[in-house]
Amino acid sequence: MYAFEYHRPTSIGQAATLATEVEDVKFLAGGHTLLPTMKMRLAAPASLIDLSQIAELHGIERSAESITIGAMTKHAEVVNSSEIRESIPALAEMAELIGDPHVRHRGTIGGSVANNDPSADYPAACLALNATIITNKREIAADDFFQGIFTTALEEGEIITRVSFPIPSRAAYAKFRHPASRYALVGVFVAERGNDVRLAVTGAGADGVFRVPEMEQSLSRHFAPDALEGIIIPPEGMNGDIHADAAYRAHLVGIMARRAVQAAASRG
Amino acid sequence: MTATGIGAPVRRKEDQRFVTGQGRYVDDFNRPGQAYAYFLRSPHAHAAIRSIDTGPALVMPGVLAVFTGDDLAADKIGGLICGWMIHSKDGSPMKAGPHPALAQDKVRYVGDHVAVVIAETLAQAKDAAEAIVVDYDVLPAVVETAEAQNSSVQVHDVSSDNTVFNWHLGDKDATDAAFAQAKHVTKIDLVNNRLVPNPIEPRAALGEYDPGTDNYTLYTTSQNPHVARLVLSAFIGVAPEHKLRVIAPDVGGGFGSKIFIYAEETVCVWAAKKVKRPVKWTSDRTEAFLSDAHGRDHVTRAELATDDSGKILGLRVHTIANLGAYLSTFSSSVPTYLYAPLLSGQYDIPAIYCEVDGVYTNTAPVDAYRGAGRPEATFVVERLVEKTARELGQDPAEFRRRNYITQFPHQTPVIMAYDTGDYAASLDKALELADFANFSERKRDSARRGRLRGIGFSSYIEACGIAPSQAVGSLGAGVGLWESAEVRVNPTGSVEVLTGSHSHGQGHETTFAQLVSDRLGIPIDQVSIVHGDTDKVQFGMGTYGSRSGAVGMSAIAKALDKVIAKGKKVAAHVLEAAEGDIEFKDGKFGVAGTDRALGFGEVALQAYIAHKFSGQDLEPGLKEGAFYDPTNFTFPAGVHICEVEIDPDTGVTTIERWTAVDDFGVIINPMIVEGQVHGGIAQGVGQALLEGAVYDQSGQLVTASFNDYCMPRAADLPSFQVDVTVTPCPSNPLGIKGCGEAGAIAAPPAVINAITDALGHEDISMPATPQAVWRAVRKAHMPMAAE
Numbered sequence A: 001m002y003a004f005e006y007h008r009p010t011s012i013g014q015a016a017t018l019a020t021e022v023e024d025v026k027f028l029a030g031g032h033t034l035l036p037t038m039k040m041r042l043a044a045p046a047s048l049i050d051l052s053q054i055a056e057l058h059g060i061e062r063s064a065e066s067i068t069i070g071a072m073t074k075h076a077e078v079v080n081s082s083e084i085r086e087s088i089p090a091l092a093e094m095a096e097l098i099g100d101p102h103v104r105h106r107g108t109i110g111g112s113v114a115n116n117d118p119s120a121d122y123p124a125a126c127l128a129l130n131a132t133i134i135t136n137k138r139e140i141a142a143d144d145f146f147q148g149i150f151t152t153a154l155e156e157g158e159i160i161t162r163v164s165f166p167i168p169s170r171a172a173y174a175k176f177r178h179p180a181s182r183y184a185l186v187g188v189f190v191a192e193r194g195n196d197v198r199l200a201v202t203g204a205g206a207d208g209v210f211r212v213p214e215m216e217q218s219l220s221r222h223f224a225p226d227a228l229e230g231i232i233i234p235p236e237g238m239n240g241d242i243h244a245d246a247a248y249r250a251h252l253v254g255i256m257a258r259r260a261v262q263a264a265a266s267r268g
Numbered sequence B: 001m002t003a004t005g006i007g008a009p010v011r012r013k014e015d016q017r018f019v020t021g022q023g024r025y026v027d028d029f030n031r032p033g034q035a036y037a038y039f040l041r042s043p044h045a046h047a048a049i050r051s052i053d054t055g056p057a058l059v060m061p062g063v064l065a066v067f068t069g070d071d072l073a074a075d076k077i078g079g080l081i082c083g084w085m086i087h088s089k090d091g092s093p094m095k096a097g098p099h100p101a102l103a104q105d106k107v108r109y110v111g112d113h114v115a116v117v118i119a120e121t122l123a124q125a126k127d128a129a130e131a132i133v134v135d136y137d138v139l140p141a142v143v144e145t146a147e148a149q150n151s152s153v154q155v156h157d158v159s160s161d162n163t164v165f166n167w168h169l170g171d172k173d174a175t176d177a178a179f180a181q182a183k184h185v186t187k188i189d190l191v192n193n194r195l196v197p198n199p200i201e202p203r204a205a206l207g208e209y210d211p212g213t214d215n216y217t218l219y220t221t222s223q224n225p226h227v228a229r230l231v232l233s234a235f236i237g238v239a240p241e242h243k244l245r246v247i248a249p250d251v252g253g254g255f256g257s258k259i260f261i262y263a264e265e266t267v268c269v270w271a272a273k274k275v276k277r278p279v280k281w282t283s284d285r286t287e288a289f290l291s292d293a294h295g296r297d298h299v300t301r302a303e304l305a306t307d308d309s310g311k312i313l314g315l316r317v318h319t320i321a322n323l324g325a326y327l328s329t330f331s332s333s334v335p336t337y338l339y340a341p342l343l344s345g346q347y348d349i350p351a352i353y354c355e356v357d358g359v360y361t362n363t364a365p366v367d368a369y370r371g372a373g374r375p376e377a378t379f380v381v382e383r384l385v386e387k388t389a390r391e392l393g394q395d396p397a398e399f400r401r402r403n404y405i406t407q408f409p410h411q412t413p414v415i416m417a418y419d420t421g422d423y424a425a426s427l428d429k430a431l432e433l434a435d436f437a438n439f440s441e442r443k444r445d446s447a448r449r450g451r452l453r454g455i456g457f458s459s460y461i462e463a464c465g466i467a468p469s470q471a472v473g474s475l476g477a478g479v480g481l482w483e484s485a486e487v488r489v490n491p492t493g494s495v496e497v498l499t500g501s502h503s504h505g506q507g508h509e510t511t512f513a514q515l516v517s518d519r520l521g522i523p524i525d526q527v528s529i530v531h532g533d534t535d536k537v538q539f540g541m542g543t544y545g546s547r548s549g550a551v552g553m554s555a556i557a558k559a560l561d562k563v564i565a566k567g568k569k570v571a572a573h574v575l576e577a578a579e580g581d582i583e584f585k586d587g588k589f590g591v592a593g594t595d596r597a598l599g600f601g602e603v604a605l606q607a608y609i610a611h612k613f614s615g616q617d618l619e620p621g622l623k624e625g626a627f628y629d630p631t632n633f634t635f636p637a638g639v640h641i642c643e644v645e646i647d648p649d650t651g652v653t654t655i656e657r658w659t660a661v662d663d664f665g666v667i668i669n670p671m672i673v674e675g676q677v678h679g680g681i682a683q684g685v686g687q688a689l690l691e692g693a694v695y696d697q698s699g700q701l702v703t704a705s706f707n708d709y710c711m712p713r714a715a716d717l718p719s720f721q722v723d724v725t726v727t728p729c730p731s732n733p734l735g736i737k738g739c740g741e742a743g744a745i746a747a748p749p750a751v752i753n754a755i756t757d758a759l760g761h762e763d764i765s766m767p768a769t770p771q772a773v774w775r776a777v778r779k780a781h782m783p784m785a786a787e
């Protein structure tokens, strides 16, 4: 790790101002992605703006239509939230599959979404649930937010404040863990809201999280695993590493999609 | 059996310290004025060094010194050594290339040591290392074990085809003759995957020099501090042996990787004198992946000849063993004398012939890792035996039973003389515990759920204790492999045992104390075990090869016998009886046939106050030492049975049941032994299903972090069913065989035999990752499927 300046503002306004005043700055949330890369000297921001003391970024709110989660909310808080368990159980179940207890008690939804790791779980949930990413400047639909691996619609100095999830009629997440890292080798999040079915895949795509329109259309006609029969996911555009090449990942997308639909359908 | 004696499941005395964070590891030691070392490592697998400019680094803040290989050479510091001479078939000695602690002229693997920066802080040392300018001429690399001998890349000048040795063992003609009359020959090609040891505590070294006394001190993460001192003084030449104190305090696991003498500790001791400051280095996890000696990495073709009744006639093995870029401390012995002598397994095999080519590649050095040679041998034998049984249409358990050695002692055709064992007893017990009788029902049940179930056996044997010094000397070892102990009885009757064994997780503070408690009849909390400091313990060979029980404790037992003998003399004087009439029983020295007796503590006090005997009759004090040199290897053996279920959709293999029946001879602490078995199985399952070091073609380590290198986790393992059979070892006074490596030796073939049973074909290698198993399932069930 190289030396850096450390700031700890207490309001979103202060943080945003700091971000424009200070050179080469990064926001610090749970630090579970940022700090390891700094320790390995792969990232070397001149300043960090720690978001942890900004009260407005914390908390979970439930309305009739949606769940809204503050950016600094930790994965463990999502896991344990009774509001979320009641309204979008799939989201709490997804959060429970992130990393290990240490990670879940440090990592945040804001950090995960802003980072857009191609193997992270939240991007699939955001895309499938048709979430809105709310920043200090605007509201961005998930479909527009995730723009390829480690790339998002966020502008320099823009702060995610909340993520809002419309409550689906049923949803589920099926994750095939990477054997070593336990991130998603392939994760499929499926959500049905009225007649609208959205299905998003993380871990597999070379360009990051993506939706599978063919599966969505078929599922919107008939929400059951057999609706996916015959839909082949081609290996082109898939990620590959020593644990899973493109062909295996493509195959797993089909398997995990079926398992996610099975789990969602069994929710009644 | 007493509550704390031999055989009692005593809770580990050291765990209170460890689990409350009060252990003291090398990195916990800080010396006044301490500076920090950071090693600049090669980013290239193979490159000539045209020049190194340390100038820009030297002017960086906090930098005390920057050293390169030239500085070591100028001080006549020798290279790192390989302490076991192997001769090729033609009688020529192995081709050992130079192994300087800091590279000279060339780097040979990613992570090779190029220069060291010593600075006030670690961050300053790292900053300065980035400022060193190295002009590399990058060369092509050779990384694949099987390709090393045909590569145009030459790793060392001493070997034109990267061959270190072409070694062999056994009788070629007799083996050829056996194959000529065979009814059936089974062939197998195997890869034993390369592993990264990954002890939880990374390596560390802290060197200190006292100009007043000219004494050096090295705190290091070592399994054998005396061997480290010997090598650093006699061979590398950093300090005279009597001026160098090596301390290996609490050590957080080693699995073999902390046996060896590495560049970093060499440099830290030497640099401490150069900069006149204590110098500390602590490996980070990436450095550990890159530069700890790796394990295994064999490519093998083997054949087993059988007659028409399924009796084994002969075994032929050819192995290429990747030794990495340099010969690490004991690397040459692992794929030779720790490997081929185990190829007879538990079987009566009349003829065996094994050839091993040790090769250089542009990868991290490979050396002993939990099991060291025996897992590789067991994998060959047990995979081959299983495959043979299947080809012959015989039950794999019964095929094994038919070929078991049943008469002891048994001389194998490959050096070893097995002393005792009852292999069928372990098999019978394992079959019962594994509920083998109902396996086919479970398999049908799995099939109904769309799952593939398989069962796999591993009927392993290994050789521990290493070993009679004369024997290993005749095989090329540069050292003897005895162990020493000193028992110091204090006037109050408490006891300190100084041992040359070194605990780095094994629980010696408990098991060794149990032996003392058992023999002297004193409470276990009256016993302290002292190890890991060359200023306290006179000499010792250290802990590896599951030797601390069989060899280390035997030395203690011998010293305890001497203490008791001396105690009898003291008691005779005090009790005014003839020495021959004194009996020692239940912690009391008594006069035979009377009720006159002295407790152990009373005798200890009398020995030190020396009021009851004259100096002419008896020396005061109660302290005895012993060296114990074993008369044979010990031969732990057993049967492990693994049952797996495979999800054909994902390729995920779940271990449903694990049965282990081991014969470790006499057991000192069954709880600790069971823990060793659990850990060993976990490591073996890791090798079989999860772990594997992967280098890309350019020699970059792809698996250089836990993000890519998959370690076993608790959830990857079932609850083990562990049991024992006991045939006491006849060659040591305690009857101990050793248990530390058995699980890691037994497990891999059990897993792969279970997977191949489930698949219905043999085509899967380690690690059998979900991806690999998925492909193998498709191969079995959908021969027409593309990909």
Ligand SMILES: Cc1cc2nc3c(=O)[nH]c(=O)nc-3n(C[C@H](O)[C@H](O)[C@H](O)COP(=O)(O)OP(=O)(O)OC[C@H]3O[C@@H](n4cnc5c(N)ncnc54)[C@H](O)[C@@H]3O)c2cc1C
Pocket (backbone or CB within 6 Å): A026, A027, A028, A029, A030, A031, A032, A033, A034, A035, A051, A071, A072, A075, A097, A098, A099, A100, A103, A106, A107, A108, A109, A110, A111, A112, A114, A115, A119, A120, A121, A122, A154, A158, A159, A160, A161, A181, A182, A183, A184
């Ligand atoms: C061992 C381990 C295992 C893990 N396993 C998983 C897993 O299985 N699945 C998974 O999905 N994730 C996993 N993670 C990632 C973890 O869950 C976090 O989500 C992730 O580290 C990012 O969150 P953070 O709060 O730590 O963000 P940080 O590391 O603090 O920040 C990450 C990035 O986001 C930016 N950022 C943070 N907050 C904001 C904000 N409010 N507005 C704008 N930009 C912001 C930062 O500047 C930085 O660039 C794992 C992490 C570790 C260390």
